[in-house]
Structures are given as C-alpha cells and as structure tokens.
Amino acid sequence: MIFTVQQRSDYTFKANRSFGRHGWLRLTPAYGVKLVENLLSSVDTEAIILDPFSGTATTGLVAAERGNQAFAFDINPFLIWLGNAKYRNCPEDCLLNIREKVWQALQEYKSQVDRDNWTPQIFNIERWWSSYTLKILASLRTALVKQFGEPEENDEYSIVWIAFSRLIIETSSAAFNHISMSFNELVTHHKIEYIEKLFLDILALILGSSEKTIAGNAKALKVDTRNIVSLDNIKINKVITSPPYPNRISYIRELRPYMYWTKFINEAKEAGELDWLAVGGTWGIATSRLNSWTMVEEALPEKIFSTVKNIKMSDGKNSELLAIYVLKYFHDMHLHLSSIRSILENGAELHYIVGNSTFYGNMVDTAALLSDSISVLGYSNIRSEIVRKRNCNKALYEYCVSASWSEG
Numbered sequence: 001m002i003f004t005v006q007q008r009s010d011y012t013f014k015a016n017r018s019f020g021r022h023g024w025l026r027l028t029p030a031y032g033v034k035l036v037e038n039l040l041s042s043v044d045t046e047a048i049i050l051d052p053f054s055g056t057a058t059t060g061l062v063a064a065e066r067g068n069q070a071f072a073f074d075i076n077p078f079l080i081w082l083g084n085a086k087y088r089n090c091p092e093d094c095l096l097n098i099r100e101k102v103w104q105a106l107q108e109y110k111s112q113v114d115r116d117n118w119t120p121q122i123f124n125i126e127r128w129w130s131s132y133t134l135k136i137l138a139s140l141r142t143a144l145v146k147q148f149g150e151p152e153e154n155d156e157y158s159i160v161w162i163a164f165s166r167l168i169i170e171t172s173s174a175a176f177n178h179i180s181m182s183f184n185e186l187v188t189h190h191k192i193e194y195i196e197k198l199f200l201d202i203l204a205l206i207l208g209s210s211e212k213t214i215a216g217n218a219k220a221l222k223v224d225t226r227n228i229v230s231l232d233n234i235k236i237n238k239v240i241t242s243p244p245y246p247n248r249i250s251y252i253r254e255l256r257p258y259m260y261w262t263k264f265i266n267e268a269k270e271a272g273e274l275d276w277l278a279v280g281g282t283w284g285i286a287t288s289r290l291n292s293w294t295m296v297e298e299a300l301p302e303k304i305f306s307t308v309k310n311i312k313m314s315d316g317k318n319s320e321l322l323a324i325y326v327l328k329y330f331h332d333m334h335l336h337l338s339s340i341r342s343i344l345e346n347g348a349e350l351h352y353i354v355g356n357s358t359f360y361g362n363m364v365d366t367a368a369l370l371s372d373s374i375s376v377l378g379y380s381n382i383r384s385e386i387v388r389k390r391n392c393n394k395a396l397y398e399y400c401v402s403a404s405w406s407e408g
Ligand SMILES: C[S@@+](CC[C@H](N)C(=O)[O-])C[C@H]1O[C@@H](n2cnc3c(N)ncnc32)[C@H](O)[C@@H]1O
Pocket: 027, 029, 030, 031, 032, 052, 053, 054, 055, 056, 057, 058, 059, 073, 074, 075, 076, 079, 223, 224, 225, 226, 241, 242, 243, 244, 245, 251, 277, 278, 279, 280
C-alpha cells in the first residue's frame, strides 16, 4: 500500500488568517488552530494548558476560547505583548473609546505628513517603504501615540497597535513567497487614501473579532523556557507546543518590522541579543557567538553527539560552525525538557510539534533526538507520528512527539 503524507495547509499559519484573533498578525512558523484543537479535543475544561514556546499565542488562545486556563511562555517581549492582547476581553465601552480616538487621530495626521515625525531605525528602510509611504505611516503613528500613548504591556489599546503593525507590513515590500521573508523588486508608492482605508479595514476586522468574549483565560509570560523556575505552585496538565526547529529560521527576522515600529527594539544589536537567547537562534551575533559557546549539560543522549559529528565531518563550507549550532539546539531543548518537569502535574501529557532538517546531506532527525532526551529525562509513553509534509521537494516533515510525565 502506498502511503502519502500530505502538506496539510490547514495545520499551518495559513488557515489561521480566517480564525478571528488568530489571524491578527502573521508569523510564518505558527502552527494551525486545527492542530491544537485536535490535541485538545478530549481534554476537559478543568485542565491547565501550557505552551512553553508560545509565538503568536495559538495554543493559549485555542485553550482559552474553549474555556481552559492556559499559560504561555516566550522569550520575545513583542510576542508576550501580542499574546496578552489576543487573550484580553475588551468591554464594549473600550471598543467604543478606541473608535472615537482613532477617528480623532485620522482628523489630525493628514496635516502633519510633512513634519519630522519619528521613524524607526530599520536598516535600509527605503527597501521596505517608499519615502512617501513612510511619511504617511510616521504621521499616522504620531497621531495614534497622541491618542493612545506608546504600545505597552497590559494595555487595552494594544489592539490599535496590532492594527498599525499589520498596516506597516501590508504597505511594505516584504514578500512571503517562501518560509523565510524576502523583498519584492519594487517598493510601491501608496496613496494616502489607500493607506487610510487599509488601516480602517484592518481595524474593523480586529475590533470585530475582539467583540467575541473568551470563556477561559490565558496569560503570556516572559520566561526563558530552558530555565523554568516555578509557576506559583500551579501544575500543568497538558503541554502543546512547537519549539523552533534546527533549521536556522530566525523569528526575529520576520518580526523585526513590527518590533521596531512598536519600539520593542530600537537598534539592530538588540535583535541579535534576543536571538541569542532563543533556542536555535541564528540572527547576527547569535551565529558568531557559537564559536565560544560551552555546554552546561554534558549528559545528552549519544545519538545527538553522533549526528553532530557527521555534520562536522562533512565538507560543507561552515560544517564546524553548523555542527555547534545543531549541538546547541539539542542541548538547549534538553535543558528545557529537564526544567519543565518541575511544573508538570503527575500524569501530564506533552505534545511537541517539530520538524527535521538536513545539513550538508546529513539528516537531523529532530523527533528521534528529542525522543531520546525525553526518555533519558524519565518521561514515559513516548511516541512520535508524522503530522504533515513540509516541502514538495525534500523529505522534510513535521512530527508530533508525545510523552507523559509521572513523578517517582
Ligand atoms: C515555532 S515558534 C512557536 C509558534 C507558535 N506555535 C505559534 O503558533 O505561533 C517558537 C517560539 O519559541 C520562542 N522561543 C525560542 N527560544 C525560547 C526560549 N529560550 N524561551 C522561551 N521561548 C523561546 C520563539 O521566540 C518563538 O516565538
């Protein structure tokens, strides 16, 4: 019997665009709402859910929407802010207030387009926006700041800044034809009427989906998930997550425009520093620092070392550096799988969506290597199944690695 694994776009970020709050901002490596719904389908609403690599908050939001309590960890402050904005219930008077203030801002910004408004220090900014589009965006931003203040954590006005973030990406020359972002050849000159209408359309969409009340509750927290200390005595029943894959895709790269415009980063070196803290980080200094990186945990499963050795021995241009990259990835995931045990309830179940990758022809079997770590760390009932095919040409798949945790 021939068994074909499908690409299943319903399990990716693509399907999320039509699911209310899930569709507010894109992050290409986000997984699909449906995948999380399936994993939660037989879980009762008393269960406490955790996503230790939260990204755009898919798990927390699905869990809260069905009435569960959920926690979400991420290292990126912008994603924490975004997650908490998605989880927040907005009372009717807040939505009304936002509409009035936006109307006020729209009365003012047109006359301020030629002023010296603040613009972010994005490298080669003219590659993203034409100088005229940039002036309009900067003027609109200034008028919005006057009404709502700068974007802040725990702010009921965050949804306005999410609408603005989406506006900047939709008026930019960023192209998403591939898993990593690139640029269109030409930068489009947008008319002011077009930009204003686009902003209002995006805002209407976001305010519309904010009207639906979320039954449960979720909280996004800034936690380095390699070093989970405690969760105020709360114990987790179910973990559903997708950590970064060992494929050198940088989240910072795609999030940069949003993070600059919302002032979560102000200069390039902050992006590199943040990526260095991320598992599998590979942006700027995150790569150059690999050469001086040392392990804090050496008792890793043997298969990790043999995979790394094969990459190192291959004759690729950067084989030595990328061997360290892969070693650090599995080392950091091992630290994570070790430290998360302290917040798991007896009998907790874990589901990790991960992808394999290749380095100079050497297959890195992420699911098998993480399963080995999971086994060494004392989890039980470990299994792995293919969820979908990731790419038409290469043998790249997504797997769901599952396990249970029992104390003692
Ligand atoms: C594949 S994305 C998660 C996507 C998510 N499932 C979604 O639907 O949007 C992985 C996330 O892990 C986060 N991350 C990487 N290293 C981390 C660390 N050390 N601690 C906490 N979060 C981390 C990244 O910032 C990124 O948002």
